[in-house]
Amino acid sequence: MNIFQEPDIELPEVRYTLQETILTEQKLRDLCRWWQGVLGLSDWYIIVKIKRFYDMPHDTQGACNWTFSRREALIKILDPNDYDPNCIVPQDMELTLVHELLHIRHAPYEPGENANGWLHDQALEDTARALVAFKRNCQKT
Ligand SMILES: [Zn+2]
Numbered sequence: 001m002n003i004f005q006e007p008d009i010e011l012p013e014v015r016y017t018l019q020e021t022i023l024t025e026q027k028l029r030d031l032c033r034w035w036q037g038v039l040g041l042s043d044w045y046i047i048v049k050i051k052r053f054y055d056m057p058h059d060t061q062g063a064c065n066w067t068f069s070r071r072e073a074l075i076k077i078l079d080p081n082d083y084d085p086n087c088i089v090p091q092d093m094e095l096t097l098v099h100e101l102l103h104i105r106h107a108p109y110e111p112g113e114n115a116n117g118w119l120h121d122q123a124l125e126d127t128a129r130a131l132v133a134f135k136r137n138c139q140k141t
Pocket of ligand 1: 099103121124
């Protein structure tokens with residue numbers, strides 16, 4: 001038996017498509033619990049808050065602070081009222097939530113603010129888009 005044989009199933013085409021997704025703080029908290037289970041973060045205590053631009057780091061849609069030893073984190077998602085209307089990419093608050101959760105998942109080996117930090121952040125964004133696309137694809141069927 002060849003264990004490396006491809007599964008005999010037809011996989012659907014799954015791609016993240018830009019989609020405005022505006023959520024309430026309560027819905028974000030519900031989604032956070034669900035995504036924590038998916039990402040293996042169920043033992044973390046994570047608070048999600050919608051914040052105005054002046055409570056966020058400059059030019060960000062999401063931010064996250066964590067204490068790894070206590071498995072506690074605060075995720076801030078930008079208030080839609082402050083989202084730049086000229087931005088080509090629509091605001092997707094669930095995507096931002098998953099991106100920030102991936103930062104927590106990768107917390108032990110975050111590269112920080114060096115050159116690789118940008119590459120690492122881009123990899124997290126690509127992974128977040130893939131995960132959100134799979135979830136939305138499953139919801140369609
Ligand atoms: Zn990031």
